[in-house]
Amino acid sequence: MSSGCSVLIVNYWSREALAQCLRTIPTEEGPVEVIIVNNSPFERVDDLAGETRAPVTVMNNPVNVGFALAVNQAARRASYPFLLLLNPDTRLRPGCLEQLLKLLADIPAAAAAGPLTHYPDGRLQPTRGKFPGILSSAAHLFQLKRLMPKDEWVIARGGRLLGGLFAQYRPLEQRSRVDYVSGACLCVRRQAFDRAGGMDGRFFLFYEEIDLCRRLAEAGGETWFVGDATAEHEVGHSSAVARQRTAFERQRSMRLYLRRHGTWWQRTAVFFMQLLAAELRLARCFCADDRQGIAAELRLLRWLSGRSGAIPESTVQPDSLPVIISACLLGRNCTYRGDSNFREWTNQPDAPIVWIPVCPEIEGGLSTPRPPAEIQQGDGEAVLDGRAQVRMITGEDVTAAYIAGAETAVCRALRYNCRLAILKARSPSCSPGMIYDGTHSGALRPGTGVAAAALRAVGLRVVSDEQAGQDGIAGLLRSHQQREAATAGLRGRDR
Ligand code: SF4
Numbered sequence: 001m002s003s004g005c006s007v008l009i010v011n012y013w014s015r016e017a018l019a020q021c022l023r024t025i026p027t028e029e030g031p032v033e034v035i036i037v038n039n040s041p042f043e044r045v046d047d048l049a050g051e052t053r054a055p056v057t058v059m060n061n062p063v064n065v066g067f068a069l070a071v072n073q074a075a076r077r078a079s080y081p082f083l084l085l086l087n088p089d090t091r092l093r094p095g096c097l098e099q100l101l102k103l104l105a106d107i108p109a110a111a112a113a114g115p116l117t118h119y120p121d122g123r124l125q126p127t128r129g130k131f132p133g134i135l136s137s138a139a140h141l142f143q144l145k146r147l148m149p150k151d152e153w154v155i156a157r158g159g160r161l162l163g164g165l166f167a168q169y170r171p172l173e174q175r176s177r178v179d180y181v182s183g184a185c186l187c188v189r190r191q192a193f194d195r196a197g198g199m200d201g202r203f204f205l206f207y208e209e210i211d212l213c214r215r216l217a218e219a220g221g222e223t224w225f226v227g228d229a230t231a232e233h234e235v236g237h238s239s240a241v242a243r244q245r246t247a248f249e250r251q252r253s254m255r256l257y258l259r260r261h262g263t264w265w266q267r268t269a270v271f272f273m274q275l276l277a278a279e280l281r282l283a284r285c286f287c288a289d290d291r292q293g294i295a296a297e298l299r300l301l302r303w304l305s306g307r308s309g310a311i312p313e314s315t316v317q318p319d320s321l322p323v324i325i326s327a328c329l330l331g332r333n334c335t336y337r338g339d340s341n342f343r344e345w346t347n348q349p350d351a352p353i354v355w356i357p358v359c360p361e362i363e364g365g366l367s368t369p370r371p372p373a374e375i376q377q378g379d380g381e382a383v384l385d386g387r388a389q390v391r392m393i394t395g396e397d398v399t400a401a402y403i404a405g406a407e408t409a410v411c412r413a414l415r416y417n418c419r420l421a422i423l424k425a426r427s428p429s430c431s432p433g434m435i436y437d438g439t440h441s442g443a444l445r446p447g448t449g450v451a452a453a454a455l456r457a458v459g460l461r462v463v464s465d466e467q468a469g470q471d472g473i474a475g476l477l478r479s480h481q482q483r484e485a486a487t488a489g490l491r492g493r494d495r
Pocket of ligand 1: 326327328329334335336358359360361362424427429430
């Protein structure tokens, strides 16, 4: 392990498991560092650094930005030529990392390698397989795998159809080329990771490692399964915390993956299968009077039908300057009154600005028009820390929607590599300086909105539309670029 390995761990409500995971990271055979991105703001893990002898860096996110973006955040801090993506509920068995690194050293074309993985009770875990298509999507959507026997006879004789579906279980040589290996424990050559553009941040959870292995393969990088490297993985330790969100993100990622890698007919077939599967689950929830389930399935159906209210993704050229902006400032009718706060942005500099609009309240699930809301007994930072709430004038607690909106804003900022945000003054979501005092009397006090606080916590410069109006976009960008230049070297730009 002479050239060194950076172990990248994304934590989400897995403190106990993370402590055990850290104890299994080997430090004797070569340089190793650990970078933990903590996606659970209410769970501190900084004190776990003593569980391993390797140097540990902890990056705390103000909201959950998902697995892929967090891996990219960690990778930017990594100093070694090999990256080990490791789930906090995974435990490396002796020799695991050494064998993975040995394979990458022995086979120059290998870009990624993953171990043989078991559940804690010793059963084999399906952590490798073929790139997904219609059959595997159908098997997942309608839970067909549960109905099929997984004994060796079926797996060996099931022909191409079953063979593809059960590729995860088929016995392999000690070292075998595969399409993908699970991101629960995946060692990647840093150079290949960077060349592929890192993880695609649009995947929040699921399919991101399959997408990565596919893009590595398209660039000529092979993925290998290493049978004599072994690990133990609990599965779903983090996702169990938010089951409905997890189920939604799986569907979203499936569609995103096929949009990127599938043919038009695969996309169409899977879309109709997703609709059918959601309707069947909705009917089951109605029969069981499961209100949470009904709400989750209706949300999924709304998203599938394209009526989610989410703002479409922007296109950003490599040499452009992406700036996060409150969507209402660009003329979107998303305010609580149902109108916009449109401002003419006439003072455009030569720099090719690309506006990345976000309306945290709409994207957090609120509708327009809606009753006005204010932060009670605190500001956006206090809301993110769980010390304050956001309530509508009707008294309804909408804190969860405001946090979900802040999460969308931060994910979008990280995905587009934004360094600057121009947000609407006085909004309980967007305001960077003054907010209403929570009495719904029109009185103001110093404090940030929830999304503004979250964007600041991940390093963005956040200014109000009023300041941007005074300084002009050109002046703002000039001072912003001067600050960027001053901090260059302390903080590297994203890919
Ligand atoms: S949340 Fe922000 S973007 Fe949305 S309406 Fe309010 S100020 Fe505008």
